Amino acid sequence: MGEAVRQTGISVEDYLEGEKIAEVRHEYVNGEVFAMTGATKRHNRIALNLALSLRNALAGKPCRVYMENVKVHIKTVREERFYYPDIHVECRPFTDHDYYSEHPRLIVEVLSDSTEQGDRSDKFYAYRELASLEEYVLVAQDEQRVEVYRRAGGWNAAIYGPQETVRLESISANLAVAAIYA
Numbered sequence: 001m002g003e004a005v006r007q008t009g010i011s012v013e014d015y016l017e018g019e020k021i022a023e024v025r026h027e028y029v030n031g032e033v034f035a036m037t038g039a040t041k042r043h044n045r046i047a048l049n050l051a052l053s054l055r056n057a058l059a060g061k062p063c064r065v066y067m068e069n070v071k072v073h074i075k076t077v078r079e080e081r082f083y084y085p086d087i088h089v090e091c092r093p094f095t096d097h098d099y100y101s102e103h104p105r106l107i108v109e110v111l112s113d114s115t116e117q118g119d120r121s122d123k124f125y126a127y128r129e130l131a132s133l134e135e136y137v138l139v140a141q142d143e144q145r146v147e148v149y150r151r152a153g154g155w156n157a158a159i160y161g162p163q164e165t166v167r168l169e170s171i172s173a174n175l176a177v178a179a180i181y182a
Helices: 012-021 041-057 116-120 122-127
Strands: 026-029 032-035 063-067 071-075 080-083 087-091 104-110 135-139 146-150 157-160 165-168 173-176
Touching (some): 012 080, 116 122, 146 165
Parallel strands (some): 104 135
Antiparallel strands (some): 071 080, 087 104, 146 157, 165 173
């Protein structure tokens, strides 16, 4: 009887090269790639409002805001991943790579029915392996609700609703919830 051939998955180098020409974005988890689904207009508006607010809040500071087409690289002794967060902020020192960041200070995910479970579990656990990450933000689409998880607070959530202002300690910024959902 023959032995089954063991599938070792795709190398990081092949993944990164493939993403340069791919028509669909893929996330990478330990040699496996997963196609990403499209976003709704509402998701896009919320992410754009956030990115613009963050860009304005960071004017003159040594930080950069990146949107959904720039990956975050997570490498530990046990695993290696590349995710496409909706938004992330990297402050000096900047990663010396054109397609991904390795030192995000802040990561934001706009929740959807198809991504919420992963954003709250696998991605959240993986992102916390980044020593640079100070805050992880989850933004609801179907209600005005922003959850901010802070490393300094033991990753417990601070929840913000309508008429409130979100405090992002990692970048010393305040964002009005109403502006996020405008």
